[in-house]
Amino acid sequence: MAQAMKPMGASIPRTEDERFLTGRGTFVANMLPRGTVFAKFVRSPYAHARILGIETSRARELPGVLGVFTAADLKGEIGSVFTAWLIPGSNLKTPPYIPLAKDVVRYAGEAVAVVVAEDPLVAEDARDLVDVQYDPLPVVVNQETAMKEGAPQLHAEAPKNVAFHWVNAGVGDVEAAFKGADVVVSQRFVNQRLQPSAMEPRAALAQYEPGTKELTLFVTSQNPHVHRLVLSLILGVPEQRLRVIAPDVGGGFGSKIPVYPWEAVVCWLAMRLDRPVKWVEDRTENFLATIHGRDQVQYVDLAANKDGTILGIRIKVIANMGAYLSTAGPGIPTILFGFMPGGCYAIKAGKVEVTGVFTNTTPVDAYRGAGRPEAAFIIERMVDILARNLKLDPADIRRKNFIPADKFPYQTALGLVYDSGNYEGAMRKALDIVGYEKLRVEQAQARKEGRLMGIGLSTYVEVCGLAPSPIATATGFQGGLWGSSTVRIHPTGKVTLYTGAHPHGQGEETTFAQIASTELGIPVADIDVVHGDTKVTPMGMGTYGSRSTPVEGGSVALSARKIRDKARKIAAHLLEVSEDDLEFSDGKFTVKGVPGKAKTIQEIAWAAYMATSLPKGMEPVLDATTFYDPANFVFPFGTHVCVVDVDKETGHVSIRRYVAVDDVGNQINPMIVEGQVHGGVLQGLAQAMMEQAVYDENGNLLTSNFLEYLVPSSLEAPMIETASTVTPSPHNPIGVKGVGETGTIASSEAYVNAVVDALAPHGPVHIDMPLTSEKVWRAIHGKAG
Amino acid sequence: MMAGEAAGRMAKGDRMARHRIALSVNGKRYERDVEARVLLVDFIRDDLRLTGTNVGCDTSHCGACTVMLDGHAIKSCTMFAVQADGTEITTIEGLAAHGRLHPLQESFRENHGLQCGYCTPGIVLAASELLHVNKSPTDDEIRTAISGNLCRCTGYVNIVKSVSAAADRMAGRR
Numbered sequence: 001m002a003q004a005m006k007p008m009g010a011s012i013p014r015t016e017d018e019r020f021l022t023g024r025g026t027f028v029a030n031m032l033p034r035g036t037v038f039a040k041f042v043r044s045p046y047a048h049a050r051i052l053g054i055e056t057s058r059a060r061e062l063p064g065v066l067g068v069f070t071a072a073d074l075k076g077e078i079g080s081v082f083t084a085w086l087i088p089g090s091n092l093k094t095p096p097y098i099p100l101a102k103d104v105v106r107y108a109g110e111a112v113a114v115v116v117a118e119d120p121l122v123a124e125d126a127r128d129l130v131d132v133q134y135d136p137l138p139v140v141v142n143q144e145t146a147m148k149e150g151a152p153q154l155h156a157e158a159p160k161n162v163a164f165h166w167v168n169a170g171v172g173d174v175e176a177a178f179k180g181a182d183v184v185v186s187q188r189f190v191n192q193r194l195q196p197s198a199m200e201p202r203a204a205l206a207q208y209e210p211g212t213k214e215l216t217l218f219v220t221s222q223n224p225h226v227h228r229l230v231l232s233l234i235l236g237v238p239e240q241r242l243r244v245i246a247p248d249v250g251g252g253f254g255s256k257i258p259v260y261p262w263e264a265v266v267c268w269l270a271m272r273l274d275r276p277v278k279w280v281e282d283r284t285e286n287f288l289a290t291i292h293g294r295d296q297v298q299y300v301d302l303a304a305n306k307d308g309t310i311l312g313i314r315i316k317v318i319a320n321m322g323a324y325l326s327t328a329g330p331g332i333p334t335i336l337f338g339f340m341p342g343g344c345y346a347i348k349a350g351k352v353e354v355t356g357v358f359t360n361t362t363p364v365d366a367y368r369g370a371g372r373p374e375a376a377f378i379i380e381r382m383v384d385i386l387a388r389n390l391k392l393d394p395a396d397i398r399r400k401n402f403i404p405a406d407k408f409p410y411q412t413a414l415g416l417v418y419d420s421g422n423y424e425g426a427m428r429k430a431l432d433i434v435g436y437e438k439l440r441v442e443q444a445q446a447r448k449e450g451r452l453m454g455i456g457l458s459t460y461v462e463v464c465g466l467a468p469s470p471i472a473t474a475t476g477f478q479g480g481l482w483g484s485s486t487v488r489i490h491p492t493g494k495v496t497l498y499t500g501a502h503p504h505g506q507g508e509e510t511t512f513a514q515i516a517s518t519e520l521g522i523p524v525a526d527i528d529v530v531h532g533d534t535k536v537t538p539m540g541m542g543t544y545g546s547r548s549t550p551v552e553g554g555s556v557a558l559s560a561r562k563i564r565d566k567a568r569k570i571a572a573h574l575l576e577v578s579e580d581d582l583e584f585s586d587g588k589f590t591v592k593g594v595p596g597k598a599k600t601i602q603e604i605a606w607a608a609y610m611a612t613s614l615p616k617g618m619e620p621v622l623d624a625t626t627f628y629d630p631a632n633f634v635f636p637f638g639t640h641v642c643v644v645d646v647d648k649e650t651g652h653v654s655i656r657r658y659v660a661v662d663d664v665g666n667q668i669n670p671m672i673v674e675g676q677v678h679g680g681v682l683q684g685l686a687q688a689m690m691e692q693a694v695y696d697e698n699g700n701l702l703t704s705n706f707l708e709y710l711v712p713s714s715l716e717a718p719m720i721e722t723a724s725t726v727t728p729s730p731h732n733p734i735g736v737k738g739v740g741e742t743g744t745i746a747s748s749e750a751y752v753n754a755v756v757d758a759l760a761p762h763g764p765v766h767i768d769m770p771l772t773s774e775k776v777w778r779a780i781h782g783k784a785g
Numbered sequence: 786m787m788a789g790e791a792a793g794r795m796a797k798g799d800r801m802a803r804h805r806i807a808l809s810v811n812g813k814r815y816e817r818d819v820e821a822r823v824l825l826v827d828f829i830r831d832d833l834r835l836t837g838t839n840v841g842c843d844t845s846h847c848g849a850c851t852v853m854l855d856g857h858a859i860k861s862c863t864m865f866a867v868q869a870d871g872t873e874i875t876t877i878e879g880l881a882a883h884g885r886l887h888p889l890q891e892s893f894r895e896n897h898g899l900q901c902g903y904c905t906p907g908i909v910l911a912a913s914e915l916l917h918v919n920k921s922p923t924d925d926e927i928r929t930a931i932s933g934n935l936c937r938c939t940g941y942v943n944i945v946k947s948v949s950a951a952a953d954r955m956a957g958r959r
Contacts, residue, residue, distance in 0.1 A: 013894045014894070014897065016902070017893065017902070018886070018894065019902075020899055020901075020902025020903075020906075021890040021893055021899065021902075021905060021906075021909065022837070022878065022881055023836070023837015023838070023877035023878040024837065024878075025837070027836075027839070027903065029836075029839075029840070030830075030836035032831070032834070120827075120831075121820070121822065197937055198901075198903075198937060199839075199849055199901065199903040199904045199935065199937050199938075200839070200841065200901070200903045201840075249901065250839070250841075250901045250902065250903030250904075251901040251903060251937050280840075282842075282843050283841065283842040283843055283844070283847075284843070505900035505901030505902070507900070672897065674897075675897045675939060675943055678939055678941075678943065679900060679940045680940075682940035705842065705843075705844045705846070706844055706846035707844055707846060711935055711937065713934075713935060713941075714931050714932050714934075714936075714941040714944070715928055715929065715932045717928075717941045717942075719924075719942065
């Protein structure tokens with residue numbers, strides 16, 4: 001394509017779109033190799049029960065059934081799935097999570113048997129013929145109840161169901177901060193459990209090649225190399241003979257990070273039966289057995305001076321981990337949460353204490369934002385509560401406490417070093433766009449007239465770009481967290497770019513080509529991005545934690561620069577000048593002052609391939625790989641403003657305006673950045689407005705399909721106005737930060753702040769999410785729920 | 786758990802009856818024998834191997850399985866294949882005529898109306914019915930028309946923009 005403008009910073013349409021728009025996406029469920037057979041899992045209807053016996057004979061006798069397998073068949077064949085985040089100093093308990101339950105089931109949806117048949121419908125018939133006898137046990141679903149004396153116990157090794165206890169004591173003296181304070185405000189928050197609800201349910205298809213002894217797994221994964229490593233360990237298949245391919249994946253939002261036990265079972269079945277074995281979840285299975293997110297009960301104290309200066313924050317969290325620890329489970333309410341509740345404020349001291357608790361519920365792991373929405377919600381709500389207490393304007397109190405733009409890098413009281421920021425700049429822009437002063441005037445008038453309108457601010461900062469390895473491993477993560485890429489220039493000058501990221505909606509097939517194109521002057525259309533296949537891409541850590549662009553994309557820039565440096569040497573050699581005599585632009589090395597004397601990058605690629613005449617000692621071809629371990633995280637920030645009107649009679653909330661000003665550093669493709677913000681904002685609003693996973697007291701998930709678990713449709717979704725400021729990350733090779741989670745991290749509290757503000761001054765200081773019309777109506781009318 | 790009688794019948798190996806159906810999909814005529822219980826979406830995906838039509842739920846809520854049937858956008862997970870006997874169906878694979886993208890497809894690409902792409906075929910087909918009956922829909926009309934199709938990625942903002950831009954394009958307004 002024509003390079004009218006620098007590819008970096010251009011809103012070019014996505015390369016990946018055409019295949020989805022024409023129905024040619026390669027989702028796992030679309031694959032059907034010859035001879036495929038179909039697996040279905042028998043799942044427990046009880047949340048806690050002893051398994052007395054499993055009668056499989058009727059299922060086995062059904063024509064077309066190849067086998068029915070239980071824990072007894074897997075003994076010694078497949079190891080337990082383990083958590084990969086072993087939080088140090090937390091007395092972490094890691095009870096085994098075996099692929100098919102043996103003696104006891106601990107949540108409704110836990111698998112107890114698997115059937116395989118020639119036809120998917122026959123597999124379903126056979127699944128329903130497996131007769132499991134259960135002896136129900138007492139159930140506990142709430143984390144605070146689970147810690148009480150006499151509560152049902154899930155695991156013998158975890159007394160009072162405590163999975164871990166973790167403290168971040170921060171770097172300041174928090175008790176002194178509270179002693180010296182004029183005012184302390186306290187609040188309990190319930191950050192409710194959510195169901196990630198990627199539109200594509202999970203799927204796995206395994207194939208074994210007896211000749212080469214290679215096992216190939218197609219799986220809905222955000223991190224195929226992590227899947228390969230973990231599955232290799234628990235299956236005993238050598239890592240080099242296990243090929244994991246995550247093709248097109250229909251959304252993840254964290255739920256496709258974990259390695260699920262049943263993916264291992266599908267692999268084992270393929271080897272055992274010597275047939276391709278395919279398993280596709282239905283939606284109810286997805287809601288029962290794919291991880292859930294959030295689910296924290298938070299007790300928060302904030303200390304301040306009368307003038308609104310915040311002095312300290314003290315937080316106790318009880319986090320529901322579900323029945324077992326999922327892959328990254330323990331890291332979410334600790335490492336990804338517990339360093340961020342100070343937000344963008346110059347708070348001198350803080351302390352965060354987190355207790356993880358087992359309950360008879362689906363395991364909890366990363367859901368979009370993963371710990372950081374829970375942290376941002378706390379501080380942004382507490383600042384509003386403090387402002388109300390001191391009768392200060394929410395914007396003024398924020399401005400007073402912001403970390404000043406000239407204080408970066410900034411060491412926070414909770415122990416991180418924020419890379420760069422200009423919080424006041426982003427807030428100023430958002431307030432200008434929304435017309436804040438005018439809205440406050442209008443609100444004063446509305447209050448006089450008895451109308452309810454509210455303005456909610458969220459001035460968030462988040463930590464993302466998950467890396468650096470030394471920090472990740474010091475916090476107990478069982479893996480390096482770096483980025484990887486190979487940039488391979490073919491003899492014709494066309495490029496294949498291999499990445500360790502796993503795009504599944506974020507658009508890196510386009511943006512990574514833009515990065516390489518910017519560095520090399522090769523058109524975007526000549527650069528194909530390859531991802532998701534462990535046999536061809538360098539070891540890579542995948543896509544989550546808004547890490548792809550800063551970490552994996554940083555690696556792409558570094559690989560491309562290695563190639564550019566090598567190409568410069570070759571150009572100098574071919575043109576018989578010194579490297580210093582060359583200038584590089586638009587993919588061409590030109591001898592300074594001699595416009596006709598030049599070599600294009602394509603000409604150099606050919607010369608590097610022919611290797612007829614290369615500088616002495618230089619290896620042929622242009623091909624570079626980089627494993628990039630960043631110096632620090634990146635810290636995107638911004639201000640979101642939500643303006644609502646509340647119907648007094650019904651409690652119905654209408655969003656009048658939603659303005660998002662985000663600073664994600666340099667932008668590669670602003671159109672994609674905006675799209676990420678839109679989607680992120682709606683997921684955060686969904687938590688604030690309507691979503692909630694609900695269990696009854698017996699541990700039945702009442703929200704087990706889209707009829708009960710309400711994700712927003714186009715009718716509930718507001719128009720979202722976006723804008724940005726640009727404060728590059730100083731340590732990132734291309735000055736970028738992450739954008740995948742910002743919207744979700746910012747928006748829930750903007751909405752709740754707006755609704756609580758609408759109900760003020762007489763309404764409650766807080767309403768727990770989701771703010772259904774009923775809850776809002778009760779808050780208006782002073783009727784307890 | 787299924788009722789004892791049905792389970793017993795299955796255990797004996799009785800298979801559901803098969804029926805001959807004839808229908809047109811993307812302009813091509815098919816005649817097939819299908820089990821009575823096979824859903825239209827599974828017939829389209831597994832028998833015809835047209836996998837652009839996706840499955841996102843089993844309760845008609847998500848709309849990933851939307852196809853055009855006799856000119857109407859319907860959810861193919863909520864219909865048996867035998868009920869589609871004698872109908873004309875268009876799936877996402879049939880929308881681009883003669884290798885040229887439909888204006889909706891062009892417009893979704895230009896306006897970043899998709900991310901992971903899983904809901905996209907259904908949304909595009911739901912929108913195509915709208916644009917057939919309403920040449921210049923308002924944003925609210927677009928939102929209503931696609932409200933049976935869930936998208937978890939885009940926040941719908943760019944979907945609405947894409948449909949609106951496609952309407953303009955089809956009406957020659959730009």
